[in-house]
Amino acid sequence: MSNFREAQNQAHPNKTSTLMLALIVILIMNVSLQIWLLYTALNNALAENTDIAFPAFIASFVLFLIGAGWLYFLPNQVRRKNINF
Amino acid sequence: MATDEKDNHWKEDFPIEQLEATQVTRRDFAKFLCLVSGGLATGSGYVAVKANFFPPEKVQGEHLVCKKSELPKGGTRSFVITGSTIPYILIRLETDEFRAYEQKCTHLSCAVFYMPKSGKIECPCHDGWFDALTGEVLAGPPPRPLPRLEVVIKGEDIYVKEFETNAANPFNTSST
CATH class of the missing domain: 1.20.5 (Single alpha-helices involved in coiled-coils or other helix-helix interfaces)
Known part of the structure; x- marks a missing residue:
């Protein structure tokens, strides 16, 4: 069995950390944008300006799909071998 | 061990x-x-x-609130419309004009009160202020003007009905 991934992880121990940080930062940015969209849509809807609500929902949903697709790139958990209790 | x-x-x-x-x-x-x-x-x-x-329901028809003589100048009267639980406030301004607004602050729904002789409506929760003549926000955190009802005077009786913004005259004052 190939030990390429294991060797890579040993050679570049910070790579997983960098990837994880980038993923989390982008997810936080997505969520911030969604909070702003929801706040704006709600305020406008209550002021009887409903035109903005549907585009805001579409934008929010697209951001969610981006976030969900983004999880595909989560680095695999590094499994420890030979767990001894 | x-x-x-x-x-x-x-x-x-x-x-x-x-x-x-x-x-x-x-x-x-x-x-x-x-x-x-x-x-x-x-x-x-x-x-x-x-x-x-599912837009919010509009007030249908005219509703009697009270008689003119029951409300002194600078006085207010709380009321609800039959079939609804939304609290409203009727204000008789010092200029002898009548205004009716929803008594819920547009910030966090606290009850608002007319401050006599100031021409302003106050929300005491977070120090929000509205213009008693138009319902517009003057100061504080409220994001929108107070929802307004139109006041109709018929002889001695005061009625309220749905406020319809007139494009030519958005602050319709014909009801006074």
Whole structure:
């Protein structure tokens, strides 16, 4: 069995950390944008300006799909071998 | 050692170390952020559906509030419209004009009060101020003007009805 991934992880121990940080930062940015969209849509809807609500929902949903697709790139958990209790 | 003699098979059934059980991994955090993102998208969808397909009901017809003589200048009167639970406030300004507004601040729905002789409506919760003549926000955190009803005077009786904004004269004063 190939030990390429294991060797890579040993050679570049910070790579997983960098990837994880980038993923989390982008997810936080997505969520911030969604909070702003929801706040704006709600305020406008209550002021009887409903035109903005549907585009805001579409934008929010697209951001969610981006976030969900983004999880595909989560680095695999590094499994420890030979767990001894 | 005494601990070695104990039966430690439970550790095989629950092979999770204490550190792993209490620590939130970055993977879990990323997944949780995605869950929050889904929740916000659902919330936006709810707002869109509610705003477009279930608009708030308008006040139908005219409703008697009280007689003119029951309300002194600078005085206010709270009322609700039959079949609704929304509290309203009728104000007789010092200039002898009548105004009716929803008695819920547009910030966090606190009850608002007319401050006599000032021409202003106050929300005491977060120091929000509205113009008693138009309902516009003067100061504080409220994001929108107070929802307004139109006041109709018929002889001695004061009625209210749905306020319809006139494009040529948005602050319709014909009701005074």
